[in-house]
Amino acid sequence: ITRTFEGKDKTKWVYGYHPATAIILAFVVGLFSGLFGVGGGSLMVPAMIMLFAFPPHVAVATSMLMVFLSSIISSITHISLGNVDWLLALFLVPGAWIGAKLGSFINCKVKSKTVVSLLRIILLVVGIRMVYESIVG
Template sequence: MEWILLVLVGLLAGTFGSLLGLGGGIIVVPALLFLTPYLPILQGLTPQVAVGTSLVVIIFTGLSSTLAYMKYEKVDYKSGFLLFIGSGPGALIGSWVNKSLNHDSFSVYFGLFMIGCSILLFFKDRMKPKQKDRSSGYVRSYINDKGETYTYGFHPVFGAIIAFGVGFLSGLFGIGGGSLMVPAMIMLFLFPPHIAVATSMFIIFLSSIVSSVTHITLGNVNWVYALLLIPGAWFGGKWGAKINQRLKSKQIIQLLRIILVIVGVRLIIQGLA
């Protein structure tokens, strides 16, 4: 029964992670920490092992969903590689800093981070930059199924700095970084939500490889947990991408806000209890 529950956690994480461009760690890490007192198989689990294991699982969620989004032609590879230049080193450093956090402080910081991302999304429309702000940087265009043209982009240096911060938090919290990368893409760079989600999963796939190597070196990966979580995460990644194509942009953002608040509040309560 415990094994089946972990498989279901992986499935839920992969589905929501792919659907919203989060990577799935936002589900895996809190779920593992929350279930630790109740499942004998998780006894002795530390935040570091939860994070390290989550990042290994995210590799497969990221790969699965990226392959699925490729079929819909929603992945902006050039933007993804440019942003990975910053997120890769950030993920490496964040993974090392993770060693200094205990269970309670980890939960509180993680929860505050989630709620902060939700608040940023709430003010998304007011925080949009003007098109001319990016005229001297990297500019892209996208035409959706209705024939509507979207222009988005970023200055490479500014994009790398933002991505570095996202990568750092990814390695620190084991969440893939999409909970911050997607809002940043939408608010700061004007990415269409569907493109932001798909490209975020591509970046998450690359960054999670870097973070995972570090956590594996530190001995922070429980391979039994990972093997139970990966199958569900793989199929969930594909299903999430399919569901994403059926939702409107506003629905994706609204769902993202709700998930971030619920998870954030739950983690803070758990950390302060």
Template structure:
């Protein structure tokens, strides 16, 4: 019974954090499952493949719950979501297949390095030369926040597809939803307002998780008892995260993302090296 309560708590926390900053929750679920599996008796032995498979299935519900919540505030850019999904889908399938070849130690080290790199990108973000709005963007969008402030952003389709393919690959490989890459990319390169980037990322997480989960299920990577226990907490956590997102400033969102990724990355690398 204790393991069910633990998984519900993990789902609630992952859903809240994932929806709040657009990660999808997988970046919390995967290391949490691996940690409690290897360091306690609450969960049975888990391979990285099963942890990723469970996370991917859970992200279907996290992404859907968050998207429904963000829809009410009209911050989801659906057109962008579908365009990016055209790259994320194939990338996710390839990543899921590659995941099958990794052992626990290698997975932790690579995953840890990955999230630390994302954290560093966000730390130096304010020191990077701002990208100015380009009239050459093939897709041009305008967003007006509740205060009446107008944001212009956009992108070219080919770079967007290439980037989203890479994001999808990482999503399928690590079971993280891809938000940890796509949100910084949207903000830094395509000038998305952070709230729109997070909301659109959660829509993309939902679409990508549908494809990735089919691949992981076909590979036998899903522990359904664990997934069923995490989903209720993740569902309601996603709603909480979307609500809190509306109450925070853009800078606070980015700061939260930096700290969470840095801590998780260091912990994962330590686990991978120590074994």
């Protein structure tokens, strides 16, 4: 499957993927995110950018859709198991909603290189923190 994307700065991107490869990648990312407790988007976005040459804006949006769909299933499962603290959720949902709206607004306004740079910085900081916590305990 091949797609073409034109950014606001008139940069043209041609990217593509084989469905079987995408399914295997999604499985591996899901496995690692569940195993290590990291968000799947933090693994999937770099994979889409590096392996399939996705434009950063498209990779972020695609990842958000995948997270949304998987979170619905996860939410239903955790609600049915009684694992949801409804009072805490009441306070967290508005902040998450506002943050998501603000993040998508900013994503639309910045260049692709800026999105990739921010992603690199955030992943580097998270990685350093995880290594530090594993050493210090």
